[in-house]
Amino acid sequence: MRRWIGRIAKALGALVVVLVLAGCAAQLWFSRPGDLPPPAPGALRVTSHNVHYILLGQEAGPWSRGDWERRKIALDAAFKDLKADIVAFQEMESFRRGSDGAVNLARDWLLERNPGWRAAASGDWRAFPSTQPILYRADRLSLRDQGWFFFSETPDVIYSPTFDGSYPAFTSWAEFADADGRVFRVYNLHTDWASGGNRLRSAALVRDRIAPMIADGMPVIVLGDFNALHGAPTMRRIAEAGVTFPRVPGATMHFDRGLHLFGAIDHIGLSPGIDLLGGPFVMQRRYDGVWPSDHHPVVVDIALR
Numbered sequence: 337m338r339r340w341i342g343r344i345a346k347a348l349g350a351l352v353v354v355l356v357l358a359g360c361a362a363q364l365w366f367s368r369p370g371d372l373p374p375p376a377p378g379a380l381r382v383t384s385h386n387v388h389y390i391l392l393g394q395e396a397g398p399w400s401r402g403d404w405e406r407r408k409i410a411l412d413a414a415f416k417d418l419k420a421d422i423v424a425f426q427e428m429e430s431f432r433r434g435s436d437g438a439v440n441l442a443r444d445w446l447l448e449r450n451p452g453w454r455a456a457a458s459g460d461w462r463a464f465p466s467t468q469p470i471l472y473r474a475d476r477l478s479l480r481d482q483g484w485f486f487f488s489e490t491p492d493v494i495y496s497p498t499f500d501g502s503y504p505a506f507t508s509w510a511e512f513a514d515a516d517g518r519v520f521r522v523y524n525l526h527t528d529w530a531s532g533g534n535r536l537r538s539a540a541l542v543r544d545r546i547a548p549m550i551a552d553g554m555p556v557i558v559l560g561d562f563n564a565l566h567g568a569p570t571m572r573r574i575a576e577a578g579v580t581f582p583r584v585p586g587a588t589m590h591f592d593r594g595l596h597l598f599g600a601i602d603h604i605g606l607s608p609g610i611d612l613l614g615g616p617f618v619m620q621r622r623y624d625g626v627w628p629s630d631h632h633p634v635v636v637d638i639a640l641r
Contacts, residue, residue, distance in 0.1 A: 367586060370621030380422065385414075392439065423633075425468060425469055426524070426560055428440065446471065456510035458470075467526075485541070488504070499538075502531065525559075525562070553609065565600070586599075
């Protein structure tokens, strides 16, 4: 018996060593330098960033109101360091049980600290979900239209539950024109992390909504938190509409610890009519020891034809 116990202990010890070595290898493989290269000349720089919700009813602890006070300077510093023209956010929400959605600390903080920026895909919470705004530089772009649809059997009913009845998830979108009058759309999504079935049906809905736009010649950007690795069925369904997803190097989800254990789950896809000039890049950076969020932002430089 002692012999078998010894063998089991050795096997478990060897397994622990293998797992530790695998984790170290993943950390090295999926980590990237923190700084971004400057935008390509003449490019539009587009970013996706999941910034995690804020719990208004909690004064301390992870993602609490107190935690927001700790990390809001880092979030603004990261926003500025992106040197972007469009930043699409996910989980940009401040809530407590029973709250009406009127408070959005992170959105309002960034707009206050960056006066040249405006919020698209945003509005009165009773008519427009506030969780996924798309911020843009008003000196380079003008907003033409905006909208949303939920990943649901009733996608045009606001806050409707997902296909399997779980918490609402959706796509927000905004249509922009640049200084030369070229028009394009940005679709900003966040799919269910827990249910593969929800993700697939959500991706099919995105595909069906954007396919007519692309077929009519509208340049389309699809970005966000896909909760899926590059090449996963979720992404393949959206790609059926004519969207190409360049591979994002490195990890985007890091558990608010800088742990880079697997590849990117945040992505940016481009339709015909859009040229990729630089990236994708991942900005894996913290500020005075503080991570802006539990996700890193993903960045591309593009040009409209």
